[in-house]
Amino acid sequence: MDIKTSCLGVLSICDASGYEIRKAFEDGPFSHFAEGGFGSIYPALNKMEADGLVTCTTQAQDKRPAKKVYSITTKGRLALMDALAKDPADDKYKSDFLFSMFFADFQSARRIERLIDDRISQFEKEISHLGDPDNECMGVPKMTEGADFVRRFGLHMHQAAVEFLKEEKFRAVSAALKGESLVNQSSEAAE
Amino acid sequence: MDIKTSCLGVLSICDASGYEIRKAFEDGPFSHFAEGGFGSIYPALNKMEADGLVTCTTQAQDKRPAKKVYSITTKGRLALMDALAKDPADDKYKSDFLFSMFFADFQSARRIERLIDDRISQFEKEISHLGDPDNECMGVPKMTEGADFVRRFGLHMHQAAVEFLKEEKFRAVSAALKGESLVNQSSEAAE
């Protein structure tokens, strides 16, 4: 899904500024499967305004910088539905953590332990975030069936990850420890 | 992890051409957490050759186009270790499937069912791939402890995904069906 469609998705729920769209990708209901930085969002909104998919109103705010609030148009909703009708691209999971763990044999047991502990706490943070009933859909309290499905999917996956890491931590650290002692033996033998 | 480090990771296991590195991202031991297309791999290899991280030998082949085989240098191994020593960036999961499912309320029950079924069969395909004992590490049969850890992690996560989807399919399709009948009722009432 390109950044434009992702923005339309957010705007289909409620009007928002670029900054608020960013927050929806960061903390909101899309946080565990979509993303986009300012550098992609603002140009996408400009392009879509020119194409008539969204409209923009500058709102002066009391005690806050002015913001440009975008609304989705009928043409924009049609574009979103068109994108939804296409077969979705394959999911992709990118993980520096797994890349590091792949080379566990070249790293210290201490390092491996920290890597796993950090990842567990990050997953647990996301679990409490997804499980939080106050975590409303951008101020829209009524969650649709679809929104709840993806929320529970994320919850389930993060829980599975924590489960695996807690179960496998001892084995991974032990193996790293064993590797270290082999290194020590060979360096002692070299002396 | 940038594309250069990912390539170094592959080359640290064995020498390879750009094409073979691509295959390692597509089907190999990195397939479920790293990626990279030709458009990124070839420029990365050129850059790294210029920087002395890899060396290149053109190998004429019988009955195949010639290939450029890259080998990692000591400097390259150090660069890989440096990258491994840094704190890994957050994992990211990008899913058009979940994006579509978020808007399940606007889609037909048939569509929702197909979306879920397709995703299940994709996950199952990856499960059999990761579980396959013949799926060697680019022809290197001996799997390290780290490589096996990430393999089992991938297996566990994919299994968790299938589990969720099979369990929740009925509920999701039923909800979509209910939505359809509401639409039918309102259009009947309008007549």
Next chain:
DNA sequence: AAGATATATTTCATTTCGATATATTAAAAC
């Protein structure tokens, strides 16, 4: 014999990322 599939690299426009600059105000620390 034709067409599809696999090996192999290059190129390039479009898209996205990531970091920085700019400005304002609220909250927190000292």
Next chain:
DNA sequence: GTTTTAATATATCGAAATGAAATATATCTT
């Protein structure tokens, strides 16, 4: 009470990555 930090808000731009097509050769399938 004042400085610093965090949050709100947008714009910009070079660097990096993506994705698709172009090019070439050889094998396998029908």
